[in-house]
Amino acid sequence: MKIEPFLLERWMTRHETHVKFDIAESGILPLSTHDLLQFEPEDQRASTREALLHLPLGYSEARGTLALRKALASTYAAVTADQILVTTGAIEANYLLFNVLLDAGDHVIAPYPAYQQLYSVPKAIGCDVSLWRVGPETDYRYDVDALERLITPQTKLIVVNTPHNPTGAMLSPADAARVYALADSVGAWVLGDEAYRWLSVPDGDPFAPPVVEMGARGISVGTLSKPYGLPGLRIGWIAGPADVVERCWGMRDYITLSPGKLNDALACLALRHHDQIMARNRDIITTNLKAASAWMAASGEVLSWTPPRGGLLALLKYDLPVDSLTLADMLATEYSVMLAPGAAFGYEHHLRLGIGQQPDIFAAGLVEATRGLERWRAAR
Ligand SMILES: Cc1ncc(COP(=O)(O)O)c(C=O)c1O
Incomplete structure (x- = not known):
């Protein structure tokens, strides 16, 4: 490529x-x-530390341990562990999804400006990428009317990223529902890059539900990098329809195979201390x-x-x-x-x-x- x-x-x-x-x-x-261990109740800290120190560092369960997938699934309404694939950060999750869902010539809509992966990988696959402007033209905010003008019967995938990198724009719950309905009307997928999930600002906008909760064409990508301050763990995930998740898993066999075992255990520890x-x-x-x-x-x-x-x-x-x-x-x-x-x-x-x-x-x-x-x- x-x-x-x-x-x-x-x-x-x-x-x-x-x-x-x-x-x-x-x-x-x-x-x-150390910070993660400090979140543990005092009487459990030593045993948690020992368990981490003695964890055999063999290959891990390829999809991510069941414990981690269950913990991640429980952050969504009606998502099961089989609908989760733990990946090497959100970056691998996005990469797998683009490669599994898209073929050369497909029409894709992606926000712009954006985390560059969101439009450059579909372009590299040979897709026809329309850029959905979220810059000064729209006062750094999402404009769903503009998205509607970009959609065609050939649109295969719409990418959303809310909260948005780099503008801090948010798709309102009503606008997110409209994006999903527009995608559904042409049979397109919606990939929600939710790398900034849970990161609200004082007096900020409400969060739309994760895209995976919106319907069968919705796929959410998450990560511990931004909301948990754990980018060095390289733990991200896909939450989506079980067959899409399975196909991404099949492609991941050729790339990174499985999450790091210690990282998976530390991710479980972090998720216990979400609040x-x-x-x-x-x-x-x-x-x-x-x-x-x-x-x-x-x-x-x-x-x-x-x-x-x-x-x-x-x-x-x-x-x-x-x-x-x-x-x-x-x-x-x-x-x-x-x-x-x-x-x-x-x-x-x-x-x-x-x-x-x-x-x-x-x-x-x-x-x-x-x-x-x-x-x-x-x-x-
Ligand atoms: C919008 C967005 N998606 C995905 C990523 C990748 O994050 P990671 O691979 O660390 O989970 C980033 C990182 O900056 C990002 O800003």
């Missing part, structure tokens, strides 16, 4: 290991194994969103945004005489602060901000970013 470079990943790799203030990060501050982890997220998001809002208000001459309605991300528009790659590289190399270049999403004069970072680092990053932006403002 010939595929275009994943622009954001290439850019992040250049800077992420040496900057002090990564405020471009797409996830929430990661948890450690504590979500409470921790809320604290981080509330603090950082407040800091970001104050910073945006103070930077009004240069920056504007539509604040995120859910998730961890927002796209900022800047009014400076410099392209986003030059600006983002300069901020990273000279001010040690990472804000992702809009060019990686196809939107010039934008930067992506992530509000999941440790609050003191986030606040310091904003200060450094201001110093960098000031330099260009002076040149304006």
